[in-house]
Amino acid sequence: MTETYTFNFMKEVSSLLHAADGNPFPMCVQCGSCSGSCPVAAYMDYTPRQIIAMVNAGLKDQVLNSNTFWYCASCYQCSVRCPQGISITELMYALQRYSIWKSRYQEGLIGPSFSEAFAKTIVNAGRTFEPILAPSYIFRFKLREFFLEVQNATELMLKGRLPLLPPRIKRLDNFKRMIRKIIPIGGLA
Ligand code: SF4
Ligand code: SF4
Incomplete structure (x- = not known):
């Protein structure tokens, strides 16, 4: 029973990552180069090396409850330095898509x-x-950050750097x- 659960999580994430390449994770040798290169590893619940090991081990709940893939800054340093050529950045994107798809994320x-x-x-x-994106995050800021954000937005608007109407x-x-064709390929429909 546990094996089926493990296999399904890996397979689902793999299919989001490389639809045609099968499971790319077993070749990870846990060298830690990705974690050592990551500028935001210190803020992550689990480092990139750990998250790959956890996906491999089928620890779905722990992976989805972590902040790791939401904190990824998409700098690609890990992918460039991985001796096994693993696309760790793409894995982070795949986990984000999976997390939204399943509506499972850290509160x-x-x-x-x-x-x-x-x-x-x-x-x-x-x-x-x-202005449409801002409500998705601005109300979670502390009061000082909230007012700073509003001040920045106002200044940008006054300087014509922030349009009043959606472009x-x-x-x-x-x-x-085109988007309607792409979304099912990403496994989100
Ligand atoms: S750098 Fe590559 S091989 Fe090393 S731990 Fe990270 S993913 Fe695994
Ligand atoms: S792409 Fe993401 S996980 Fe990789 S080093 Fe950059 S921030 Fe870290």
């Missing part, structure tokens, strides 16, 4: 609601729009048709 994290709002804005308008791309219908 209180900004990452999931921000990512969801970000994706919806892109799907609907083709571009991001900060729309040309040929939005074509873009939406």
